[in-house]
Amino acid sequence: MGVIVAARKFTLFHLSLIQVQQIDIEAFDGTREAWIRRALSESFSFDYRAGVVMHWVAMPKYDDDECIYGILEIKRPHEKHQPPHLGGAEIITEEWQGAYVIIDPTTHEDGQKVAVENDIVGKPGAILKGLIDAINTRVDKNYIIEFEPIFDSRTFWRFSKDHDNILKSITFDFVVPNMWGAKNGLEEDLKETGKQTGADRVKVNLRGKQGINTKSQKVKDGVAYTERGAGTIEARAPDGTLYSSKSKVKTSEVPKVEGDRATVRDYFKSVKNRILGREKSSRTSKSGDTDSELDNN
Numbered sequence: 001m002g003v004i005v006a007a008r009k010f011t012l013f014h015l016s017l018i019q020v021q022q023i024d025i026e027a028f029d030g031t032r033e034a035w036i037r038r039a040l041s042e043s044f045s046f047d048y049r050a051g052v053v054m055h056w057v058a059m060p061k062y063d064d065d066e067c068i069y070g071i072l073e074i075k076r077p078h079e080k081h082q083p084p085h086l087g088g089a090e091i092i093t094e095e096w097q098g099a100y101v102i103i104d105p106t107t108h109e110d111g112q113k114v115a116v117e118n119d120i121v122g123k124p125g126a127i128l129k130g131l132i133d134a135i136n137t138r139v140d141k142n143y144i145i146e147f148e149p150i151f152d153s154r155t156f157w158r159f160s161k162d163h164d165n166i167l168k169s170i171t172f173d174f175v176v177p178n179m180w181g182a183k184n185g186l187e188e189d190l191k192e193t194g195k196q197t198g199a200d201r202v203k204v205n206l207r208g209k210q211g212i213n214t215k216s217q218k219v220k221d222g223v224a225y226t227e228r229g230a231g232t233i234e235a236r237a238p239d240g241t242l243y244s245s246k247s248k249v250k251t252s253e254v255p256k257v258e259g260d261r262a263t264v265r266d267y268f269k270s271v272k273n274r275i276l277g278r279e280k281s282s283r284t285s286k287s288g289d290t291d292s293e294l295d296n297n
Contacts, residue, residue, distance in 0.1 A: 006256040008100070010115035011124035011249055012150040012277045014229020015105075015132075016175040017112070017143040018200050028140050032112070035143050036105035039135045040068050046134035048074065054121070054130055057098065059265050066106050067272050069265050072131060073098035074121045097121050101128075102268060102275050113229070114147065115252060115275045125149060146175055146200065149249040150229040150277065156243060157214075157223075163237040166211035172204045172222045174231040186221040201231075211238060252277050 017032040028035055040058060048054035052074060059069040078095040081088050099120040104113045116124035132145050160167065176194035177187050193202055204222070206212045212219070226233050226245065235243040252275050257267045273279055 007253045008256045009118040010100075010102070010252045010254075010275055011118055012229075012252060013114040013116065013125070013128060013147045014150055015103075015112040015114060016146045016148075016177075016230060018146065018176070020142050020144060021198065028142050030142070031107075032143055033105045033107055035141070036103065036112075036145075037068065039138065039141075040070060040103070044134070046130060048122075048127070048130045054127065056131060056134075059261060062269060065269055065272075066104060067269070068101075068103040068105060069268055070101050070103075071098040072101055072116075072121060072127050099124070099127060100264070100268070101131075102272060104272075104276060110276075110278065113150075113276050115277070118251070144200070148175065148229045148231060149246060151227060151233075151245040151248045152250055153223050153227040155248040156233060156235070156245065159235065159237070159241075159243045160214040163239070163241070165214045166238065167214055168207070168211060168236045168238050168240075170206045170212050170214070170219065170222075171234045172206075172226060172231060173234075174202045174204065174222075174225065176200055176202060177225075177230065186218070186225055250277055 015036070017035065028038055030038070040056065041061075043056055043058045045053050045055045055073045057071040057073055059071070061068070073096050075094050075096055077092050079090060079092050081090055097120055099117040099122075101117070102115045104111050106112070114128065116128050118124055121127060128147060132147055135141070136144055174190055176190050176199060190202055193199055206219070223233065225231065233243070233245040237243075254271045254274055257264065259267075268275065
């Protein structure tokens with residue numbers, strides 16, 4: 001029988017920072033990366049939901065590391081028993097629980113990426129939303145932050161292939177690009193739409209009486225753009241089967257190492273690329289898919 005090693009699991013997200021049009025006189029004047037670093041450089045608390053306060057606990061920064069490390073913590077009641085010599089009565093105490101968060105705020109092809117530890121103090125997307133909402137309410141902001149889970153496009157192409165690459169409908173919900181230079185007509189169109197209208201998001205719904213051909217370049221560009229965490233995809237097959245990229249989020253996993261804050265931080269630094277899904281250990285939740293390449297051509 002093999003040795004079972006405990007693991008920490010993370011869900012992966014991408015941040016999009018949108019320039020505020022009407023900037024407050026107190027607004028921070030800096031880059032997207034600088035704003036993320038400023039917003040998360042110190043610990044603070046915020047209302048997570050009714051009656052629950054969550055705390056962002058900033059961990060000390062490395063001078064030679066681009067990543068930000070922190071913990072999202074909440075206080076919860078904990079029911080336990082007294083020891084036998086005290087009669088074993090049930091008592092309730094309070095304990096702190098926290099989920100680790102690793103962020104690469106840098107602006108490159110695989111940057112502005114976030115890994116949130118799974119299901120410790122809440123669903124990763126829910127607790128990240130609480131943190132982002134708190135940052136977006138600051139009066140000194142010069143960017144609004146949006147985020148989307150990162151998904152594996154192979155799950156979409158498998159869904160497409162299972163239905164002969166013809167789908168009844170496909171809906172893309174795009175975040176207007178803010179970080180990369182435009183690579184294709186789609187990104188140029190989205191940037192121009194955002195510039196002319198002020199839109200932060202653009203929803204595109206494709207429908208056709210004869211179905212939508214997923215092998216078209218427009219669909220391929222949409223899937224590739226969305227996979228980077230810049231939107232979501234919903235699709236319906238001719239037989240009514242549904243697909244949602246939100247249920248195919250990418251996760252990562254590393255062996256669990258415990259210790260003081262410095263020990264854990266040093267460990268995360270050594271495995272940050274694995275945590276952020278830059279190594280083959282990353283997987284897609286709820287899909288059961290392997291890491292083999294899918295030919296969608």
